Amino acid sequence: MSETPSFRADRIDRADLDRLVGVLDLQAALPDIRRLRDWAHAALAVRPGERVLDVGCGTGSEVVVFAGSAVAVGVEPNPGMCAVAAARAGASPARFVAGDAYALPFADGAFDAVYCERVFQHLAEPERAAAEIARVLRPGGRAVVIDADWTAALQDNRVLGEALSATVTNPFAGDELPDRLAAAGLRVTDTCARTVLTATMIALLARKAAGYGVSMSDTPDAPLSFRADRIEPGDLDRLVEVLDQQAALPGIRRLREWAHAALAVRPGEHALDVGSGTGSEVRVFAAAVGSAGDAVGVEPNPGMRAVAAERATGSSARFVDGDAYALPFADGAFDVVYCERVFQHLAEPARAAAEIARVLRPGGRAMVVDSDWATAIVHPGDPEVVRALGESMRANLANPHSGRRVPGLLTAAGLRVVDLGSQALVQEQSAATGPLVHMMGEAGVAAGVITADQRDRFFADLATAAAGGGFHLSVTMFAVLAQR
Ligand SMILES: C[S@@+](CC[C@H](N)C(=O)[O-])C[C@H]1O[C@@H](n2cnc3c(N)ncnc32)[C@H](O)[C@@H]1O
Incomplete structure (x- = not known):
C-alpha cells in the first residue's frame, strides 16, 4: 500500500x-x-x-x-x-x-x-x-x-x-x-x-447556452418543455410554433369548439384562461364577453405573454403574470375559467383545481382540458422502441395521466362535473418526418432508453409508413365541464 x-x-x-x-x-x-x-x-x-x-x-x-x-x-x-x-x-x-x-x-x-x-x-x-x-x-x-x-x-x-x-x-x-x-x-x-x-x-x-434565436429545424434534437419554469428564451419560438401547429389540427379545433359551445360565454361575463399560452382562447372569450365583460389570460412565462399580447392587438383580451397555484384574483371573480393542457405540467394539480374553484363565482363554469399520455399511439415502429419512448416521455412529465384525473380533481375541489368531451389529437402524415417525431427519437437517445441505431430505424419506419398514408401518432384529450 x-x-x-x-x-x-x-x-x-x-x-x-x-x-x-x-x-x-x-x-x-x-x-x-x-x-x-x-x-x-x-x-x-x-x-x-x-x-x-x-x-x-x-x-x-x-x-x-x-x-x-x-x-x-x-x-x-x-x-x-x-x-x-x-x-x-x-x-x-x-x-x-x-x-x-x-x-x-x-x-x-x-x-x-x-x-x-x-x-x-x-x-x-x-x-x-x-x-x-x-x-x-x-x-x-x-x-x-x-x-x-x-x-x-x-x-x-x-x-x-x-x-x-x-x-x-x-x-x-x-x-x-x-x-x-x-x-x-x-x-x-x-x-x-x-x-x-x-x-x-x-x-x-x-x-x-440555450440556443437563443434558433429555429426548431436548426435544433431538432433540443429538448422541449412547456413547463413555465423551464422555458428558455431560445425555446419560445419553438413552443409557439408547436402550439400553433397543434391548434390547427382537427382534434384540437373540434374540442375547443365543443368547449366554447358548452361554456356558452355571454356578453358582460368575466372569463379567465389559466396558462393561456399564445392567447388564442382568451381572444375567443374577449369576442364573446364584449366591451361590458372581461377576458383575461394568466401566464407565468413573460415571453409567451408578450406573444399573446402582440397577437391580441385590436382585441380586449388581456394577459397577466401569474401561476395556476396562486391565481392573482379575488374569490368568485369569474363566471368562467378555462384551462387547457396545463395540468399535465403540474406536480400538484390539486392546488390548481382548488384555485380554479376559488376564483369561480357560485354557479360559475370551469372547463379543464388535458391529455392522458397513456393513450398515446405511435405506429408503426419496433414495439420495444415505441414502448421505451412512451415511458421515457411520460417520466419527463409532471402529471402524464392528467386526462383521467381531471374529473376527480375538480370534484375534490368542490365543483360538480356536468359533462365530458374528448378528441384524439391525431398528427398529420407529414409529422412522421417532422420536429415532434424527431424530438421523441433524440430525447430517447439522450435519455439512454434507445440506441442511435434504434432511433434511425424508428425514423425510417415512420417515414416509410407515411409515404403510404400508414403513419399514426396521437394522444387523447379530455375536456371536463364543471360547475361551482
Ligand atoms: C402546452 S401549453 C398550453 C397553452 C394553452 N393553454 C393552449 O392550450 O394552447 C402549457 C402552458 O402552461 C403554462 N404553464 C406551465 N406551468 C404553469 C403554471 N404553474 N401556472 C400556469 N401556467 C403554467 C406554460 O407556460 C404554457 O403556456
Whole structure:
C-alpha cells in the first residue's frame, strides 16, 4: 500500500479504498465543505424530475441529495468506490455507473444539471472533462464545478508542495476553472470561494447556452418543455410554433369548439384562461364577453405573454403574470375559467383545481382540458422502441395521466362535473418526418432508453409508413365541464 492515498482512478487499488473513503468522509464533515455544497445545491436549484449527473461522485453523498427530488446518476471510474456509493445509497433511487470524466457514458444533452467536485485537480487534461460536461448538458442546462487552488498554500511551503505533488495532478485546478468552463462553451454566472484547510476551494455555477434565436429545424434534437419554469428564451419560438401547429389540427379545433359551445360565454361575463399560452382562447372569450365583460389570460412565462399580447392587438383580451397555484384574483371573480393542457405540467394539480374553484363565482363554469399520455399511439415502429419512448416521455412529465384525473380533481375541489368531451389529437402524415417525431427519437437517445441505431430505424419506419398514408401518432384529450 502506498503511503499517500491517491484519488486517481487508475491508481486506486483495493487496499487504498477504505482509506480514501475515510478521507472523503472526514472532508465532507468540514464546515467549509458543507457550506460549499450547500451553496452548490442552492445555485443549481435542481427541480423535481430533472436529470442530474455527479461526475466523479466518490462516496455518492451528493447523488443521494439530488435523488431526493431529481433523477440522479453518479459516474465514478473506480468500481470499488461505485460499490461503496451504491451500498450507502441504500433505498435511495440514486444510480451509480462506471465511467470516466474524459468520456462520459451518456448521450449529448442527457442532463439538466451536472455537478463535479474536486475531480479536475486529479486530471492531466481537465479541458477534456470540461468539454464532456458541456456535451452531456442540455441547452440551457447548469453545471457546478468545484475545485481547489493551492497557490497561496504552496507559496512558501515546500513540504506541502511535495506532499501535494504525490496526490494531486494539478494544484491550480480551481484557479483555472473559469477558463476551462468558458473554453467548453459554458458561461460562468456565479462563484463561491471558501478556504478549506490550506486550499482555496472555488465553486463555479455555469450555464450552457440555450440556443437563443434558433429555429426548431436548426435544433431538432433540443429538448422541449412547456413547463413555465423551464422555458428558455431560445425555446419560445419553438413552443409557439408547436402550439400553433397543434391548434390547427382537427382534434384540437373540434374540442375547443365543443368547449366554447358548452361554456356558452355571454356578453358582460368575466372569463379567465389559466396558462393561456399564445392567447388564442382568451381572444375567443374577449369576442364573446364584449366591451361590458372581461377576458383575461394568466401566464407565468413573460415571453409567451408578450406573444399573446402582440397577437391580441385590436382585441380586449388581456394577459397577466401569474401561476395556476396562486391565481392573482379575488374569490368568485369569474363566471368562467378555462384551462387547457396545463395540468399535465403540474406536480400538484390539486392546488390548481382548488384555485380554479376559488376564483369561480357560485354557479360559475370551469372547463379543464388535458391529455392522458397513456393513450398515446405511435405506429408503426419496433414495439420495444415505441414502448421505451412512451415511458421515457411520460417520466419527463409532471402529471402524464392528467386526462383521467381531471374529473376527480375538480370534484375534490368542490365543483360538480356536468359533462365530458374528448378528441384524439391525431398528427398529420407529414409529422412522421417532422420536429415532434424527431424530438421523441433524440430525447430517447439522450435519455439512454434507445440506441442511435434504434432511433434511425424508428425514423425510417415512420417515414416509410407515411409515404403510404400508414403513419399514426396521437394522444387523447379530455375536456371536463364543471360547475361551482
Ligand atoms: C402546452 S401549453 C398550453 C397553452 C394553452 N393553454 C393552449 O392550450 O394552447 C402549457 C402552458 O402552461 C403554462 N404553464 C406551465 N406551468 C404553469 C403554471 N404553474 N401556472 C400556469 N401556467 C403554467 C406554460 O407556460 C404554457 O403556456
